[in-house]
Amino acid sequence: MKAMSPELASWLRGRTDDSVTVKRLHGDVSGRLFWRVFTGNGTHVLMDSGKIPVWPWIDIHELLRANGFRVPAIREIDTRRGWVLQEDLGSRRLLDVDDGQYMKLLDEASDIIVAMQRRLDGRTCADSIAGRRSFTPAFFMAELENTLETLFFRLLGVPMNELLELQREMRTLCESIDPSSVFVHRDFHSSNLMVVDGRLVMVDWQDARFGPPAYDIVSLVRDSYRDPGHVWEDRARKFTLAKGNMNMFQIARTACQRSLKATGTFSFHYRKTGDTRYLGYIPRTLRYLADYARICPQLDGLVRKTYRTLDKYHGEIDLRDFRSANIPEVRSR
Template sequence: MTQNLSQEGVSRAQARSAFLHNYYNAVPEQVTALDGDASFRRYFRIIHEDSRLILLDVAPEVGDVHAFVELNALFRKGAVRVPHIVAADGALGFVLLEDLGTEHLADRLGAQDDDLEYYETLIEMLPDIARLPESPHMKPYDATFIDMELDIFSEWLLTHWLNYEVTESWQRQWRALKKTLISTMLEQAQVTMHRDFHSRNIMWHQQQWVVIDYQDAVQGPVCYDVVSLLKDCYHTLPEEQFEHLQRHSFDVLSKAGLITDSSYTDYQQQLALTGLQRHLKAAGIFARLYLRDGKPGYLRNILPTLQYIYDAAKCVDTFQWLATCVQSEIIPLTKAKLEPLK
């Protein structure tokens, strides 16, 4: 088995070298692997003479770059700044992109007093994304898919990582919670959403914001991207800033005609429950990245994400069981799991 994996690695490296040689008509001077992507995608920085590009590498047996390429064109037509594609080979799974540098929104936060302005500007970008037409490259974001996302939490974080005993009573309440969250998300206006619109997927390049990792865009609830941005698993906003930006997002989406029949109070509730769904999924994914994919770097994001879950659940009468469970059992178990890894 080790030999087969090694051979596959060599074969992929050879395919990558052939693709680059075909583009440059030479062997590039420098090819550097980049870390940090929470998926099967691999990225390399390519430097040759005065050219600096990024290579996206997705082996065909594990993924497909066609959505990445097609949705890139869709976002650009909608005036949303995304990386420029220089060359692509969908069959081989390679895409050459402009090099946007290394500065993400996450890197700029807290350095100056501009955080609020950054977030306001990014919120004002959301109607441009929301108005993008549906694409055949967008997967269905329906009740079945939302339910599957939620079960990542119970399967990977609770069962596989924490060895938490899920009782019959817990399962009954969990099913009721999922039903409520699914209804909340499907009852909202359905628009195009980036789906991972957070501080690590927004880059600062040539004095403007550029959106990356857009390839999982779908049609879904209107406030989902707001939740991704304002309740970011990688950065927690001060409460006063969150309250201001939550109101700003409502005003921006309302003015754009994307929210027409909800009061601000209704919107706050939708935002909270949509966030609860997203954070349950995210906490499970962080555990799955560690257990299945050998990526321990995301484990440190589980506790802040569990805090979001607790904060949302404690405000809903029928979710008090989850708030209590998270506070008294899941968070302590998580801390105990993380302690040896420090």
């Protein structure tokens, strides 16, 4: 575990006091580092963005705060070195609450998505990096190319001719996703929603951009970390009614791309770190695909090909039991 640099420790003491103590927190897959900071005046969270530019995080933090969304307050900041001392939101996430509270908070989370899409329009976001980035069919397909390479080719050993068949189906999917564009958090799921005094507070917004209206709601209700069960569809339908200009086909197509993309992301981080924890999220996410094909028959060909491929090939990992097991078999690397 990487220790705090002497320069960062000195910077922190200069903004607190010499008696300050810290405890390393789990970071995220981006490589940013976090510590809980204990002082005589309470606790804070220190973020070291390292080599990752911190200005998009700051820019979108200000955009959200200025438009009435709850985000952690910034206490001190060094933009050049990527250091941020911020409010401590605690350790309780939507991921961690009991089932009863989870279901209630899903409604609040959905309301936050609707509010973001209403308040953060193109004019409001014109001066923010979020307003100058957007999803496109090419961007969606680039994400799925990562899935084809890392999961299907490198981990499962799928031959090129069958990869090309999947690629054609995935390209058709990406070209069919709703071209409408609204503000999208991009990682709006149970691990990025903190529960503070019974209410939700967003974190990890630095990749926000404009994209399909369905994107954040499918991130929430088709979450790779926590499955709300059959009620996901009810929550998705309720969202389409709140929006007034959406349907479940849009939900299914967007969800299908995001779920396939997520399996590639988990595969990539497993290959990068060797941490099998990432593999544990893949079977659940793959099971979601069947629901999308049921809702939107256009997706049936892609889902069938995907499932046949998973049943047929196994290399470094074996996902043939993905329908019933959450931990794939892993062979020695």
